[in-house]
Amino acid sequence: MAKELTSREENYSQWYNDLVQKADLAETSAVRGCMVIKPYGYAIWEKMQAQLDKMFKETGHVNAYFPLFIPKSFFSKEASHVEGFAKECAVVTHYRLKNSPDGKGIVVDEDAKLEEELIVRPTSETIIWNTYKNWIQSYRDLPLLINQWANVVRWEMRTRLFLRTAEFLWQEGHTAHATKEEAIIEAEKMMGVYSQFAREWMAMPVLEGVKSANERFAGAIETYCIEALMQDGKALQAGTSHFLGQNFAKAFDVKFLDKTGKLEYVWATSWGVSTRLMGALVMTHSDDHGLVLPPKLAPIQVVMIPIYKTQEELDSFKDYINNLKSKLIEKGISVKVDDRDTHKPGWKFAEYELKGVPVRIAAGPRDIAGNTIEIARRDTLTKEVIPIENAADYISDLLDKIQINLYEKSIVFRNQNTHHVNTYEEFKMKIEDGGFIYAHWDGTPETEEKIKEETKATIRCIPINEGSEEGTCIVTGKKSVGKVIFARAY
């Protein structure tokens, strides 16, 4: 048992750390707060990227790339934006090193100080809006619908693999529109894209809503978000989409001539999801045996493991499963045959369980004699023996079933951990067990702050598309227009 996982019950965050590293998703690096994403983890990210990118293109967006460095002066142009990010920016001050005078190593060459310091982008609004100014003159240039895949740096004090790292990978969409309404529709649409991706690809249920003022993006008028519930009862913000109003247009003087010849500021949105989704994926489905991946994002969907003693038996296994393998590949299913002679079947079973491969097929002399294969499901940890004839169709259906089962299990979990409360006392009790809590709130930042200080819970989102009824705030007793969703969050 070389790779024993800490159980979730014993220590949830240790379980997460163990799992990410032992399943070969990522590891900590020599650089503080920065991770190395390993090939298996990166393969999952690539699958996420591929699907998201497709969805962005389908909604009319194109990709571009903007610089890693942002002149410091750009940053200060939007007041609340700079305030939000100033505390966590990496700054480039020099452009040259030299040999240390004492002969030991190298030092920064003080003569090579930059005239204007550069910020390593924590997000790209400023450099992008500075650029858009040159691209937009008339309503005919709008809407401008651009996305970029990039890395960003936020100098976090405490980091965790995928969930919060100093450098992370993400995509950031930045759009410009002629009207406020159009920009709002865009921001809502992208939240919908994220939500759909989370449900259908990650098999992860999410709540859709808007952020309270306290939680809003620095520089946004409205922040839309999707919020997921992790197995330990903590909420995780999985994606955000911002309606930026004309804040950045005004800060960077981006105007256009409308059809009537009037000069107007453009309306903006930005939206992003990051490698944090990897953390969400791990914490939504995985168990004490290891990773559990939804088939749609699994780099290997089916692994085939031979049971054999002799070379002849191995050869006959290969012949035996070759046809099935081809049929699966024809169906677009990714298959790996693990015929390594260096590990025993039992070892391989445990390994692929740890790595979350959705379906495992094993076959040995007994199966070959009886024209059967053994199929094991990662999500339920069940095994069955089926005839190899028509196994391809069976497996194809099974992958769909697993995808659905994971989503349904997650829905059940979330429902079991979602509560409505009517008093603050009840709230304080329920919050200790984790989960989402619906409660009436008077709409003021002060009340939210008080609740956060006393219970560590924040408003994860103000639900939309759920309908709401009036009530009274659980803390102040003042009027509330509808319940909002609280949780302790990552």
Place this chain on the structure above:
RNA sequence: CGGGGUGUAGCGCAGUUGGUAGCGUACCACGUUCGGGACGUGGGGGCCGGAAGUUCGAGUCUUCUCACCCCGACCA
């Protein structure tokens, strides 16, 4: 940035009042095994995080540093 902890073989750890480094696992070779992480035998691998000090002698004692982990404040 506060509070706590840990740095010794790839990984996980032990190392007594200071005496020149060991266990498990992984790795390599050979043989027996192979339907849920096999076993035996033999082998390779360490500037004991770094620097300075005390000492005849430091993994062990002292000081200083650095890194990482956990818990808070901040955050996607």
